[in-house]
Amino acid sequence: MIYVVYALIVFSAFFALAGVVGMLRMPDTFCRMQSSTNITTFGMIGVIAGGVLYSGFVLHNYEMLIKLLVMGLFYILTTPISAHAIAKGAYHHGNKMIDEAVCDQYKEDMQQ
Amino acid sequence: MKKASLPAIAATAVLCFIFWLLLTGQLASLIAGEPSLEVLIAGCLVSIGVAAFSARFFIHEKPFFFFNPVRIFWLLVYCICIFPVELFKANWDVARRALSPGLPIDPGIVKIPVDLKSQYGQAMLADSITLTPGTIIMNTVEEDGKNYYYVHWINVASEDHEEAGQAIKGRLEKWAERIWE
Known part of the structure; x- marks a missing residue:
């Protein structure tokens, strides 16, 4: 079982690495946010799932297991809400998308 | 914003109480059959109090809709x-x-x-x-x-x-x- 835990943590480390590289390379605020979602989903869920398996099957500490599950639950519930708020706030503050952007139907509708 | 009805407060209180059990770590001792009564009573009172103030932000439709x-x-x-x-x-x-x-x-x-x-x-x-x-x-x-x-x-x-x-x-x-x- 301990090897499953290692595998999950390596798996999420890979996605966290991809997310950080993406955040450094992406051209504008919104694309950077997209890349950071990589870290906030699989980068975190893998670690939490690894922790759940470790506390359940290796340590047999069920209080820790429940706390990890609650952490994961609140994490999943709160992350998208902050992402909505940051994206909308950044847009209305005047952050521009890159010039190569395909379309901006939000701007078209706001000008009407 | 309209006032919350009594069933809405009850539904919110049940949800708050479940999270109280999870966060205080009482669920494990409840399963083991040795719950600490003081913590459970405090949890009831706090969740009803919180629900009375927050139900109107939380529930806009049928209250017990989700308990299915x-x-x-x-x-x-x-x-x-x-x-x-x-x-x-x-x-x-x-x-x-x-x-x-x-x-x-x-x-x-x-x-x-x-x-x-x-x-x-x-x-x-x-x-x-x-x-x-x-x-x-x-x-x-x-x-x-x-x-x-x-x-x-x-x-x-x-x-x-x-x-x-x-x-x-x-x-x-x-x-x-x-x-x-």
Whole structure:
């Protein structure tokens, strides 16, 4: 079982690495946010799932297991809400998308 | 904002009490059959107090709507089987884009229609779409009785509302409908 835990943590480390590289390379605020979602989903869920398996099957500490599950639950519930708020706030503050952007139907509708 | 009814307060209190059990670590001792009575009574009082003030922000529709085994079963199926698969596909796609040398992205904001009526269903669909990498909901708007989302999409495959909606929502919308309507 301990090897499953290692595998999950390596798996999420890979996605966290991809997310950080993406955040450094992406051209504008919104694309950077997209890349950071990589870290906030699989980068975190893998670690939490690894922790759940470790506390359940290796340590047999069920209080820790429940706390990890609650952490994961609140994490999943709160992350998208902050992402909505940051994206909308950044847009209305005047952050521009890159010039190569395909379309901006939000701007078209706001000008009407 | 209208005042909360008594069933709405009761439903919120039950939910608060479940989270109290989880956060104080009482669930394990409750299962083991040796609950600490003081903590449970304090939890009851606090959750009823919190519910009395917060129910009107939290519940706008039928209060005991969600305490239904069928809905909870479908929600669990969605959380364990359906959503992780979609999450993996999207994660892999964005990770590949971020790591590939040419940085192949076509970002843009598209407007997609949503057919869900329930507010909870709309909120769950919006959160699911935001949680999958590659798409972030920026705003929601209601026009002529129909709801639309504005989505920032990292790889705009189609500018048409319906086609973009199909590509972004996929089967998530069908599941949100099954759970909440």
